[in-house]
Amino acid sequence: MKVEKTYRFIQAFYFFSFFGFGALFPLLSVFLEEEKGLSHTQIGMVIAALPIITIFIQPLWGMLSDYTRRPRILLMVAASSASLLGLFYPALQLFPVLLAGIAIIAIFQAGIVPLSDSLSLSFSQSHRKQYGNIRLWGAVGFAIAVFIVGRVTEETGSLSWIFYFFSIGLLFSLITLFQFPKRADEVTVSFRTGLTTLLQQKPFLLFLVSNFLVFGPILANNYYFGTFILTVGGTLSGVGLAFLLAAGSEAPFMKISQLIIDRLGVITVVITGSAVSAGRWLLYYFDPSTTVVYLTTIAQGLSVGLYIPAALILVRELAPKEVRATAVGLYSAVGNGIGNAFFTFMGGFLIDVWNVNGMYGFFSIMSMIGIVLVLVVQRWTKPEVKELIS
Incomplete structure (x- = not known):
C-alpha cells in the first residue's frame, strides 16, 4: 500500500510540475x-537562455x-524558488532585464526535471513500475x-x-514531494570516469547528435x-486547444509505449517518432490551413x-x-540543453529574417538528417546490443 501511495504521489508531482511548464x-x-x-531575435535569445x-x-x-544524498530536499528548493521568482517576472521591463x-x-x-527523473526512475525500477505510466501524467x-x-488569457x-x-x-507540486522517495540510486563511478568511457562509444555519441537534431x-x-497558430489565423484559445490536442495525445502513447517497443524494437520506434516529427514540420512549411494544423497536432502523440x-x-x-x-x-544535456537552446535561438532568428513557415522547413531538414544518423547507429552497434534494440 505504501508503494502504491508513493507511486500516485509521484504521478501527481509530474502532473502539477508539467502543468506549470505548460x-x-x-x-x-x-x-x-x-x-x-x-x-523575434530578442525573444529567441530570452527563450534560449x-x-x-x-x-x-x-x-x-x-x-x-x-x-548531500538529499535529492528530495533539493527538488523542494528548486520548485519553490522557481515558483516564487515566476510571480515577479511580469513586472520586469526592457530586454536585458x-x-x-x-x-x-x-x-x-x-533542477526540477533531472532530480525528479532520478528519483522516479530509481523508484520505478526498484518496484517494477513503468516510467511511462509516471511520465504520461506530465503530458496530461x-x-x-x-x-x-x-482561455484565461484571452x-x-x-x-x-x-x-x-x-x-x-x-506550488502544488511541492505538496506531493512529502511522499517522494528520499534518495535515488548510489553513484558507482565519477562523472569524469563515466564521461571518458562514453566518449569511446561511437554509436552512443552518434545518437546524441541524432537526438540533438530531432528533439531540439x-x-x-x-x-x-x-506564434504559428496566431500566424495561420488562430486565437489564444485556439493555441490552448492545439496544445491540449498535441500534448494530450502523448499520454495514451506513453501508456502503451513499452508494448510497442517490445513488439517493434527500440530503433524502429525511434525512427518512426522522428519521421512523424519531420513530416509534421514539413507540412507546416507549406502553410496549411488552421483546420489542418489542429488535426495534425495529434501526431505529437x-x-x-x-x-x-x-x-x-x-x-x-x-x-x-x-x-x-x-x-x-x-x-539530457545534449537534447534538452544544447539542442533546445540552438533550435530555439535559430527559430527566433529565422522568423525575423524569413518567416515561421521557413523555420519549420529548417526543422524538417534537421530531423531528416537525425533519422539517417539513427540508421548509422544501428549499423555500428555490436551484435549483442543490436539484438536488444532491433
Missing part, C-alpha cells in the same frame, strides 16, 4: 512579443544531489494547463497569467507553436509519446552498465 512555455514567446515588445542555463546548471544540481530574469528562473527550473498536466491558460486580455499559473503549478526542434516548437521512452531505453542500451547514469545525464 502554463508558461507555449505562450512565453507571445507574452514577450505582445506585452514586452521584443523582436532557459536551455543554455540548463546545460551548465544541471550538472551542478546533480553534484549537489550526489554530495527580461533576459536576466528568465536566466535566474532557469537556474532553479533546471501540460495539455490541460495550455488549454486553461489560453478572456482577461492579459498574458501575465502564464507566470501566475506557472507558480501555482509548482520538438522542444523549440513548444515555444513557437503559439505518436512522435513525442513514443520517442521519449524509446530514446531513453536506447541510451541505456548503448552505454556500458557502469556509466548509464552519466549517459542519461549527458543525453
